[in-house]
Amino acid sequence: MFGQSRGRSAPPALGQHFLRRGALAASLVQQTSVTRQDLVLEIGAGEGALTRPLAARAGRVLAVEVDARFAAVLREQFAADPRVEVVEADFLRLALPSEPYKVAGNVPFARTAEIVRRLTEAWLPPEDAYLVVQLEAAQRIAGAPVAAESLASLRLKPWWHIELARRLGRRDFEPPPDVDAAMLWLARRPRPLVDPEAAPLYRDFIAAGFGRRGQTVRASLGGAFTHRQLARLAHDLRFRLDARPSELSFDQWLGLFRAFALLAAPRARQAVHGATARLPR
Missing domain, CATH: 3.40.50.150 (Vaccinia Virus protein VP39)
Structure with a gap:
């Protein structure tokens, strides 16, 4: 109270x-x-x-x-x-x-x-x-x-x-x-940074990105991007592939998600789908 x-x-x-x-x-x-x-x-x-x-x-x-x-x-x-x-x-x-x-x-x-x-x-x-x-x-x-x-x-x-x-x-x-x-x-926010229809995909992507405790960004996002795509994104967004997910900024995560929404193949989307539901309760 x-x-x-x-x-x-x-x-x-x-x-x-x-x-x-x-x-x-x-x-x-x-x-x-x-x-x-x-x-x-x-x-x-x-x-x-x-x-x-x-x-x-x-x-x-x-x-x-x-x-x-x-x-x-x-x-x-x-x-x-x-x-x-x-x-x-x-x-x-x-x-x-x-x-x-x-x-x-x-x-x-x-x-x-x-x-x-x-x-x-x-x-x-x-x-x-x-x-x-x-x-x-x-x-x-x-x-x-x-x-x-x-x-x-x-x-x-x-x-x-x-x-x-x-x-x-x-x-x-x-x-x-x-x-x-x-x-x-x-x-x-008066203007959301992610469209409402993309909200479930964004939340699943973030949940998949955090993966298991102790994982690196390289390991947690390995199923979402190809090795080449992830290396290019790390260069463009200025983060280390061996960084922990919590070490990336929100802007870097938002950039990763926008790239995923644009580039991800059906198999990558399937790998991310449902990640929120799989989080520990």
Whole structure:
């Protein structure tokens, strides 16, 4: 949940940790792109520490809270504010808005991947999402320049601009987590770098490219290109064939995919097809 604890120590089920200071929540909201024209979906409203600054900045706020006790507090607190609608529900089972919207929330660390997947794969994704998550997860999702590119970052970047917007310390939370946190910003690209119809092929290509742990680019992409094609691409895109997949930049991976989509023979496409489904769960 993304809110002030007010001295109450909630059990950190699913990795939930409350922001300790209301001033911090207000400061985080100030970093967002939320304006009076926006509908904001808040994930895990808690007791409303984030809801209040969001309501002051946004046109409408859908404050989603799964805990009935906190939902009751929110209804009482915002009963006179028509801009705030409290929704008592599990976000992962909630129907998302059918109009443009933005997202903010301090999400349970253990459910970060599910929440990011739900938002980014929605029929109508948010324009922006500001999520407080575990620092390690933020780095994995953001990739370069804050960390090496990962399967998670590369699968998102054709459609999302991703930044680690702010680091947070353990003392910013109650109860304090065992790890540091960060606010992750995902901004939907107005012009995707990969066409929607090519999205399944792109994701399969990236999954195949990462292959088994410890493999080189030469080994992981050996079935996607001929030796000559791969050597030429390594020269043109300026990467080493013995590099690990995570050592290549997003731009290099995008260049590889565009070449694959243009040059790949049917047998190469078949080798890549279904690679996403074969990833370990």
